[in-house]
Amino acid sequence: xDTSVASTPPPDGPSGTEVLxxxxxxRALTRIxxxxxxxxxxxxxxxxxxxxxxxxxxxxRLAARIAEVEPVDAADLAGSxxxxxxxxxxxxxxxxxIGHTELPAAHGQSIDDxxxxxxxxxxxxxxxxxxxxxxxxxxxxxxxxxLAVLVDRGHRELPIxxxxxxxxxxxxxxxxxxxxxxxxxxxxxxxxxxxxxNGGSAS
Amino acid sequence: MRHLLDAAxxxxxxxxxxxxxxxxxxxxxxxxxxxxxxxxxxxxxxxFFEDSTRTRISFExxxxxxxxxxxxxxxxxxxxxxxxxxxxTAQTLQAIGADAVxxxxxxxxxxxxxxxxxxxATSVINAGxxxxxxxxxxLLDAYTLRRHLTGxxxxxEPGLGKDLSGLHVAIVGDxxxxxxxxxxxxxxxxxxxxxxxxxxxxxxxxxxxxWDCATSYHLDEVIGDGAxxxxxxxxxxxxxxxxxxxxxxxxxxxxxxxxxxxxxxxxRRLRMLPDHAIVLHPGPMNRGLEISAEAADSSRAVIREQVxxxxxxxxxxxxxxxxxxxxxxx
Numbered sequence: 001x002d003t004s005v006a007s008t009p010p011p012d013g014p015s016g017t018e019v020l021x022x023x024x025x026x027r028a029l030t031r032i033x034x035x036x037x038x039x040x041x042x043x044x045x046x047x048x049x050x051x052x053x054x055x056x057x058x059x060x061r062l063a064a065r066i067a068e069v070e071p072v073d074a075a076d077l078a079g080s081x082x083x084x085x086x087x088x089x090x091x092x093x094x095x096x097x098i099g100h101t102e103l104p105a106a107h108g109q110s111i112d113d114x115x116x117x118x119x120x121x122x123x124x125x126x127x128x129x130x131x132x133x134x135x136x137x138x139x140x141x142x143x144x145x146x147l148a149v150l151v152d153r154g155h156r157e158l159p160i161x162x163x164x165x166x167x168x169x170x171x172x173x174x175x176x177x178x179x180x181x182x183x184x185x186x187x188x189x190x191x192x193x194x195x196x197x198n199g200g201s202a203s
Numbered sequence: 204m205r206h207l208l209d210a211a212x213x214x215x216x217x218x219x220x221x222x223x224x225x226x227x228x229x230x231x232x233x234x235x236x237x238x239x240x241x242x243x244x245x246x247x248x249x250x251f252f253e254d255s256t257r258t259r260i261s262f263e264x265x266x267x268x269x270x271x272x273x274x275x276x277x278x279x280x281x282x283x284x285x286x287x288x289x290x291x292t293a294q295t296l297q298a299i300g301a302d303a304v305x306x307x308x309x310x311x312x313x314x315x316x317x318x319x320x321x322x323x324a325t326s327v328i329n330a331g332x333x334x335x336x337x338x339x340x341x342l343l344d345a346y347t348l349r350r351h352l353t354g355x356x357x358x359x360e361p362g363l364g365k366d367l368s369g370l371h372v373a374i375v376g377d378x379x380x381x382x383x384x385x386x387x388x389x390x391x392x393x394x395x396x397x398x399x400x401x402x403x404x405x406x407x408x409x410x411x412x413x414w415d416c417a418t419s420y421h422l423d424e425v426i427g428d429g430a431x432x433x434x435x436x437x438x439x440x441x442x443x444x445x446x447x448x449x450x451x452x453x454x455x456x457x458x459x460x461x462x463x464x465x466x467x468x469x470x471r472r473l474r475m476l477p478d479h480a481i482v483l484h485p486g487p488m489n490r491g492l493e494i495s496a497e498a499a500d501s502s503r504a505v506i507r508e509q510v511x512x513x514x515x516x517x518x519x520x521x522x523x524x525x526x527x528x529x530x531x532x533x
Binding site for chain 2 (some may be wrong): 082085086090091092093094095096097098099100101102134138139
């Protein structure tokens with residue numbers, strides 16, 4: 001998540017290589033939405049929880065695409081799950097701002113016995129997802145938890161894998177993957193940046 | 204931010220950020236499982252040299268909800284009664300491995316001394332020192348005012364991201380002995396609110412003219428003409444007023460009845476307030492003295508809510524002081 005928090009993105013001038021343009025992101029999300037429906041045989045029990053910051057708009061877009069083909073309301077599908085207070089690296093960074101957790105109002109804001117699909121922009125070490133699983137634990141007991149990410153860049157540090165992947169992107173440890181979304185950054189793009197192996201890459 | 208000693212240490216952005224964090228914390232306290240793993244392995248010491256119920260319980264609850272270990276220390280029944288100095292007590296706590304010390308002390312400036320002396324390397328949080336400061340009380344008051352009076356903010360959360368610009372708050376009563384009043388004047392003004400202190404001349408501190416607020420001796424005028432958005436009544440701190448003469452007279456006012464008639468918040472004054480105005484009290488209340496039972500139990504009184512908000516605010520303070528990287532401090 002949060003690929004541009006630790007490092008300031010370049011002002012406007014695009015740097016690095018663009019690996020996904022707006023149209024590619026749109027196609028990937030459409031495919032993921034259909035894969036989710038196929039795997040879960042409909043949207044009956046689904047809850048899509050986006051991990052702030054950029055997982056949240058992605059979850060909302062997936063929900064909107066699902067609502068186009070299934071008789072459900074997008075607002076009843078998507079919510080947000082803040083994992084800040086569950087992270088294991090809090091003491092290694094300056095204090096992080098806490099985000100918003102909001103479960104969809106349908107089913108009395110409960111995730112018990114439903115299928116939760118976590119949505120994030122980049123899957124890297126897997127530590128964000130571990131924190132998300134802990135956070136879910138405190139909210140209820142889902143029947144199953146699945147993971148959808150826009151980009152899987154490898155370098156996992158935990159036994160965690162994504163069920164739905166927009167694009168597998170082999171990267172070097174020192175490279176930075178920057179996901180930008182229209183809702184927050186004004187543009188949809190995924191860029192890969194750097195190669196300066198300063199080790200300070202985004203999670 | 205490493206210590207929280209003084210409400211004046213917070214600028215507007217830091218204060219709004221802290222209140223926003225408190226708002227996020229409050230949201231987690233509505234869940235079935237209220238405990239968060241955030242401060243697992245950290246140790247918070249409550250070092251209380253002065254009696255306290257709600258502040259100590261509130262800090263203890265806040266630390267436990269964030270999974271920190273809590274050690275409670277009260278001067279009674281400790282080595283302090285054998286004559287141990289603050290320095291030695293603090294260094295003992297340091298040797299035990301405390302990460303934060305929450306201190307309440309009867310001497311103004313004791314928390315500052317602890318933080319600035321280099322005796323200990325922990326974070327120091329002021330939980331009330333003498334008649335000086337009580338910053339977390341001011342923060343929870345500001346948080347309560349913001350939730351009720353500023354309308355919906357971002358994410359639909361009441362007040363999120365906002366300050367208190369344009370609000371008028373009347374603080375009534377024993378300002379002289381009140382650390383709550385001093386911290387509130389500083390914090391509420393920082394957040395853009397206008398504060399009027401209302402008290403008899405004997406209960407206003409020397410030099411109050413230099414504070415960033417208005418003062419008045421007449422509660423009815425302030426309520427009638429000033430149309431405050433909130434009235435905060437302060438406890439009359441009779442334990443700090445010396446011996447009482449017959450009938451409850453002190454050196455500061457002739458009789459409790461006269462005080463109540465002139466400065467007590469009763470049903471009549473409650474009706475004079477604007478419809479949206481709320482009533483706050485830092486507790487513990489002297490019912491029938493500074494606040495009548497009608498006022499304390501009315502739907503406008505948010506006194507119990509202040510207590511719940513206190514936990515969220517103190518969780519936010521502990522999170523902001525303790526969760527981040529430590530290396531930066533040294």
